[in-house]
Amino acid sequence: MEHIYFDSRKKNLVLLDQRFLPAQEKWFRCADTSDVVYALQKMVIRGAPAIGVAAAYGCVLAALEVKGGDAWLKSLEEKTREISQARPTAANLGWAVQRMLAACKSRIFSTATDLAGFWLEQALEIHREDVRSNRLMGSHGLDLLEDGDTVMTHCNAGALATGGYGTALGVIRAAVEEGKRIRVIASETRPFLQGARLTAYELARDNIPVRVACDNACAYLMHRQMVNKVVVGADCIAANGDTANKIGTYALAVLAERHGIPFYVAAPLSTFDLSLPSGEDIPIEERDPQEVRYIMGQPIVPEDVDVYNYAFDVTPHHLISGIITDKGILSLPLQDNTGAL
Amino acid sequence: MEHIYFDSRKKNLVLLDQRFLPAQEKWFRCADTSDVVYALQKMVIRGAPAIGVAAAYGCVLAALEVKGGDAWLKSLEEKTREISQARPTAANLGWAVQRMLAACKSRIFSTATDLAGFWLEQALEIHREDVRSNRLMGSHGLDLLEDGDTVMTHCNAGALATGGYGTALGVIRAAVEEGKRIRVIASETRPFLQGARLTAYELARDNIPVRVACDNACAYLMHRQMVNKVVVGADCIAANGDTANKIGTYALAVLAERHGIPFYVAAPLSTFDLSLPSGEDIPIEERDPQEVRYIMGQPIVPEDVDVYNYAFDVTPHHLISGIITDKGILSLPLQDNTGAL
Numbered sequence: 313m314e315h316i317y318f319d320s321r322k323k324n325l326v327l328l329d330q331r332f333l334p335a336q337e338k339w340f341r342c343a344d345t346s347d348v349v350y351a352l353q354k355m356v357i358r359g360a361p362a363i364g365v366a367a368a369y370g371c372v373l374a375a376l377e378v379k380g381g382d383a384w385l386k387s388l389e390e391k392t393r394e395i396s397q398a399r400p401t402a403a404n405l406g407w408a409v410q411r412m413l414a415a416c417k418s419r420i421f422s423t424a425t426d427l428a429g430f431w432l433e434q435a436l437e438i439h440r441e442d443v444r445s446n447r448l449m450g451s452h453g454l455d456l457l458e459d460g461d462t463v464m465t466h467c468n469a470g471a472l473a474t475g476g477y478g479t480a481l482g483v484i485r486a487a488v489e490e491g492k493r494i495r496v497i498a499s500e501t502r503p504f505l506q507g508a509r510l511t512a513y514e515l516a517r518d519n520i521p522v523r524v525a526c527d528n529a530c531a532y533l534m535h536r537q538m539v540n541k542v543v544v545g546a547d548c549i550a551a552n553g554d555t556a557n558k559i560g561t562y563a564l565a566v567l568a569e570r571h572g573i574p575f576y577v578a579a580p581l582s583t584f585d586l587s588l589p590s591g592e593d594i595p596i597e598e599r600d601p602q603e604v605r606y607i608m609g610q611p612i613v614p615e616d617v618d619v620y621n622y623a624f625d626v627t628p629h630h631l632i633s634g635i636i637t638d639k640g641i642l643s644l645p646l647q648d649n650t651g652a653l
Numbered sequence: 654m655e656h657i658y659f660d661s662r663k664k665n666l667v668l669l670d671q672r673f674l675p676a677q678e679k680w681f682r683c684a685d686t687s688d689v690v691y692a693l694q695k696m697v698i699r700g701a702p703a704i705g706v707a708a709a710y711g712c713v714l715a716a717l718e719v720k721g722g723d724a725w726l727k728s729l730e731e732k733t734r735e736i737s738q739a740r741p742t743a744a745n746l747g748w749a750v751q752r753m754l755a756a757c758k759s760r761i762f763s764t765a766t767d768l769a770g771f772w773l774e775q776a777l778e779i780h781r782e783d784v785r786s787n788r789l790m791g792s793h794g795l796d797l798l799e800d801g802d803t804v805m806t807h808c809n810a811g812a813l814a815t816g817g818y819g820t821a822l823g824v825i826r827a828a829v830e831e832g833k834r835i836r837v838i839a840s841e842t843r844p845f846l847q848g849a850r851l852t853a854y855e856l857a858r859d860n861i862p863v864r865v866a867c868d869n870a871c872a873y874l875m876h877r878q879m880v881n882k883v884v885v886g887a888d889c890i891a892a893n894g895d896t897a898n899k900i901g902t903y904a905l906a907v908l909a910e911r912h913g914i915p916f917y918v919a920a921p922l923s924t925f926d927l928s929l930p931s932g933e934d935i936p937i938e939e940r941d942p943q944e945v946r947y948i949m950g951q952p953i954v955p956e957d958v959d960v961y962n963y964a965f966d967v968t969p970h971h972l973i974s975g976i977i978t979d980k981g982i983l984s985l986p987l988q989d990n991t992g993a994l
C-alpha cells in the first residue's frame with residue numbers, strides 16, 4: 313500500500329488521508345510547508361516512522377518554497393523547524409529533519425532548487441530505508457511469534473504508520489509470510505480509533521485474521537487466555553528503554569505482565585532519543601479536547617463537561633519483554649547487545 | 654431526576670430513554686411486557702438496580718395483559734419469565750421478579766386486575782426501597798472519601814442506573830452533601846459510552862465537578878497520581894465477593910492495585926447472588942456486535958472485520974478494597990460482618 317509519495321511533476325507531497333479511513337480513501341496534497349504541518353498536526357498522517365518520512369518530503373517542499381537571495385538559508389531553517397516542531401512526541405520527526413539538514417552540511421548549493429533536488433533523493437532514501445528497516449524488524453521478530461498465536465496490538469503500527477510494511481504489524485506480516493497462522497486482536501484505540509479504523513483495514517486487506525476489541529475489553533480477553541503476545545509500536549524510546557506510545561499502551565503492558573503475556577515493542581533505531589535518560593523526560597502531547605468529545609462528528613460528552621486528551625503514555629522498560637529493532641532484539645534494561653545504539 | 658415512573662392513567666411504564674442522552678431527553682413508553690423486554694434488551698434503561706425496578710413495574714404490565722379464565726396464571730408465569738430473562742448478568746433482574754412473585758404467594762387474587770393493583774404497590778415499594786438503599790450506601794460509604802479526593806468511576810452507577818440517587822455516584826453525592834470537595838473522573842465506557850454520556854450528564858446537572866477520560870487513558874491518569882479512589886457499581890456479586898460489572902472494570906481494578914489506589918464497589922444486597930460460588934459462575938452477556946461497529950450511527954470498523962462485545966467482566970474479590978452495601982461495608986473475602994447476607 314503506497315500511502316505516501318512525492319508527485320515530482322506537481323511538486324506535491326501526496327498522503328492517503330487517514331482521518332477518513334476505512335470509509336473513504338481520500339488523498340491529501342501538500343503543496344507547501346504549512347500543508348505538511350497541518351497534515352501532521354491534524355493526523356492526516358500519523359505513526360512515528362511515517363511522520364519522519366513525511367517530514368523528510370516536507371523539507372523538499374520547504375526548499376522549493378524559499379526564494380533566492382541572501383535570506384534563503386534563514387528562511388529554510390525556519391520552515392524546517394516548523395516541520396520538526398509540528399508534533400512533540402514522535403522522535404522520528406526531529407530525527408528525519410536533522411538527517412536532512414546534516415546531509416547537506418558539507419555540500420554547497422548555489423540555489424534552493426538545487427538543494428530541493430538533492431533533498432528529494434535523500435527523502436526517497438529515508439522512505440526506502442524505513443521500509444527496509446521494517447522488513448528487518450520483521451525478520452528479527454518473527455521467531456517471537458508462534459504458529460497459532462493470537463497477537464494483541466494497540467493503535468496502528470502498520471504500513472500506514474510507516475513508510476510501508478509496518479513495525480508491530482511488520483513483525484506479524486513476517487511471521488505470516490513464514491507460514492505461521494497468526495490471529496490479531498486490534499484494540500480500537502480511542503479517541504482516533506486507529507486500531508478499529510486503520511489496523512483492521514490494512515490487515516483485512518492482507519487477509520490476516522483480525523478482530524477489533526474496545527480498549528476496555530482487552531483485560532477480559534487476556535483473563536480468558538485469548539491473547540498469547542502483545543506487540544506494539546513506539547513513538548519515542550528513552551535511553552533506558554522506557555517507551556512512549558499511543559495512550560493506552562501502558563495499561564496493556566501492566567495487564568500483560570499480570571497475565572504472564574510477553575509484551576514486545578517494535579521500532580526502528582530512529583525512534584530512540586538517547587538524549588532523554590528516562591520516560592519521565594519524554595514530552596507527552598496533549599491534543600484538542602474535541603477529538604474526545606466528538607466521534608465521527610457526533611457529540612458524545614455533555615457540552616459543559618471537560619475531557620482529558622493525552623495522546624501518549626509511557627511504558628516503563630521493566631514491563632517490556634524486548635524491543636524489536638532493525639538491528640536485532642534489545643533486552644531490557646538496555647544493554648545494547650546489538651552494538652547499534 | 655425521576656427517570657422511571659408508572660403512568661397509572663395510561664397504564665404505561667415510562668422511561669427516560671438513555672440511548673439518546675445527553676443530546677436528547679426522549680421518553681420511552683412501555684404499554685406491555687414486550688415493550689419492557691425491548692427496553693431492557695436495547696438498553697433504553699440499564700444499570701442493575703434500575704433494571705430491577707423496571708422489571709418490577711414490568712410485572713404490573715404483565716398482570717394487566719393476561720386475560721381472565723383458567724389460563725391466566727400460566728400466561729402470567731410466561732410473561733414474567735420473559736422479563737426476568739431479558740438480560741443474563743444483572744442479578745437484580747431475577748431478584749425483582751422473584752420478589753414480585755413471592756409477594757403474592759400466600760394471597761388469593763380473583764382476577765389478574767386485582768393482582769396488578771397489588772403488584773403496583775409492590776413495585777412502587779421496590780422503587781422507593783432502592784432509593785433508600787442508595788442513600789444508606791451513601792451514608793455508609795461517604796467516610797471512605799476524603800475532602801479533596803479525585804474519584805474515578807466507570808460506566809454509570811448513578812441515579813440513571815438505579816431507582817434514583819445512585820450506588821457509586823450515591824456515595825460520591827453523599828460525600829459532597831457532607832461538604833467534601835470531590836472531583837470525579839468518568840471513564841467514557843465504550844461501547845455504550847455510559848460514562849461520557851450519562852455519568853457526566855447527571856453529575857454536571859448536580860454541579861459536581863466531572864471530567865471524562867477515554868477508557869485507555871485511565872492508567873496514565875493513575876500513574877500521574879491524578880486519582881485517589883476508584884468507586885464503581887456492580888451487576889452481580891458472587892458468594893465470594895467476585896463482582897461482575899461493566900466491561901473495563903477489571904482493568905481498572907488491576908491498575909488501581911498496581912498504583913496503590915483503593916478500589917470500592919457500591920451495590921445493594923439485591924445485587925448479590927449467593928447461589929453463585931465465584932465469578933467464574935456469573936453468566937457474561939455478549940451483545941450485538943453492531944454496538945461496537947457503530948458509534949452514534951457512524952461506522953468505525955471495516956465492514957468485513959469482526960469485533961468482540963462482551964458487556965461485562967469479573968473483578969476477583971482480592972482486588973476489591975470493600976463492598977459498600979445498604980447494610981454496611983463488607984470486607985473481602987466476604988466475612989459478612991453486617992449479618993445481612
